[in-house]
Amino acid sequence: MLDAAAIFFAERGYHATAMRDIARVANVTPGAVYFHVATKHALLVAVYQEGVDRIIRHFDEAIAEEYDPVKRFRCAIQAHLESILDESAYARVIVRVLPEDVPEATEELKRQRERYEERFRALIDGLHLPQGRNPKLMRLLLIGALNWTPVWYRGSIGGLDPVVDEMVASFGIQPTRRTSKK
Amino acid sequence: MLDAAAIFFAERGYHATAMRDIARVANVTPGAVYFHVATKHALLVAVYQEGVDRIIRHFDEAIAEEYDPVKRFRCAIQAHLESILDESAYARVIVRVLPEDVPEATEELKRQRERYEERFRALIDGLHLPQGRNPKLMRLLLIGALNWTPVWYRGSIGGLDPVVDEMVASFGIQPTRRTSKK
DNA sequence: AAGAATGCTAAACGATCGTTTAGTTAGATA
DNA sequence: TATCTAACTAAACGATCGTTTAGCATTCTT
Numbered sequence A, B: 001m002l003d004a005a006a007i008f009f010a011e012r013g014y015h016a017t018a019m020r021d022i023a024r025v026a027n028v029t030p031g032a033v034y035f036h037v038a039t040k041h042a043l044l045v046a047v048y049q050e051g052v053d054r055i056i057r058h059f060d061e062a063i064a065e066e067y068d069p070v071k072r073f074r075c076a077i078q079a080h081l082e083s084i085l086d087e088s089a090y091a092r093v094i095v096r097v098l099p100e101d102v103p104e105a106t107e108e109l110k111r112q113r114e115r116y117e118e119r120f121r122a123l124i125d126g127l128h129l130p131q132g133r134n135p136k137l138m139r140l141l142l143i144g145a146l147n148w149t150p151v152w153y154r155g156s157i158g159g160l161d162p163v164v165d166e167m168v169a170s171f172g173i174q175p176t177r178r179t180s181k182k
Numbered sequence C: 001a002a003g004a005a006t007g008c009t010a011a012a013c014g015a016t017c018g019t020t021t022a023g024t025t026a027g028a029t030a
Numbered sequence D: 001t002a003t004c005t006a007a008c009t010a011a012a013c014g015a016t017c018g019t020t021t022a023g024c025a026t027t028c029t030t
Helices: A003-013 A017-025 A030-036 A040-064 A067-088 A089-096 A103-126 A136-154 A159-170 B004-013 B018-026 B029-035 B041-066 B069-085 B087-098 B101-125 B133-147 B161-171
Strands: none
Touching: A003 A017, A003 A040, A003 A089, A003 B004, A017 A030, A017 A040, A040 A067, A040 A089, A040 A103, A067 A089, A067 A103, A067 A136, A067 A159, A089 A103, A089 A136, A103 A136, A136 A159, A136 B133, A136 B161, A159 B018, A159 B133, A159 B161, B004 B018, B004 B041, B018 B029, B018 B041, B041 B069, B041 B087, B041 B101, B069 B087, B069 B101, B069 B133, B069 B161, B101 B133, B133 B161
């Protein structure tokens, strides 16, 4: 039932999804849904939480075996893209449904989001940026570029690798080759 | 009346906006709205079109007097951010409401969007990227980073300039000379 | 075996949605 | 002045929304 909710929230967004839609796909009656959750936005929070849990798990596993900050950076980007483009709908809900979309749950959704984005903060603090770069802004721009991918990515360009490459080429530190310190 | 619609669509999104909301803010009756537009999604299309017109106008004016590709790049980024963060609600609708949100208008909305993003294609073709960079992917990532800013930008960090700087530092070509900014 | 708790169905609640309809007003036109 | 038209109001339409209620079946507890 959470699965059905995740799919609809991820695909159509919060307001375009009816409780009846979710119930129908889950093969139950609308009333049955309300036996498990109190309100629609509580259902969203449950899905959101599961989504953050999953994307965090995937993120942590991806960088667990890497100790070079630059490689960790790359792995994290790849893991994030896998989560929101390939994997289950849960992670995509986090990107699709903005906290402000649901006033009754805004604060809770922000808190959940923060739980994950905190990881990016630590990751970026790990790499030492060229001077003049602002780590906070860079993080926000990176997350933006990442989270916008569901808008255009259709899976047919040759997999995720080219996207990861371009992402690293833009935001990552220039590979040691060819860049002399100015 | 278009103004009221733009504000609501930009602020709450399409599905969370009721025709009655728009009518009330425009100081008319719901019926009056339907004297001017046939359906809700036709109203959105009208707002979208006006939004694209405005952001294109602002974009073109910003780069009109610049001939150096790198400076044009910077001006364009700044103009885009001004449009969706500072200026009227029309441009923000383009970023907030995705074509897929409104199945009845998806194709038309995509067409309008394309009308603007085409400008970015030309702009990026203007700069010659380091080899290994993919202009199409870079454009998509840049637009993502740009269009995600309304999610986090709250206007108090010190204006748009630091954001523009960071955006250029990530996506722009590295300036050949020593960084002599300010 | 008896009762309580669990997970559900069938049906409905009032509210709100996008939209329509019939009638009214104000200004331009003849 | 009489007529026409553009722009609106007041009121309602059916549909759908989130949610509630009453009751039925199954399982667990004692």
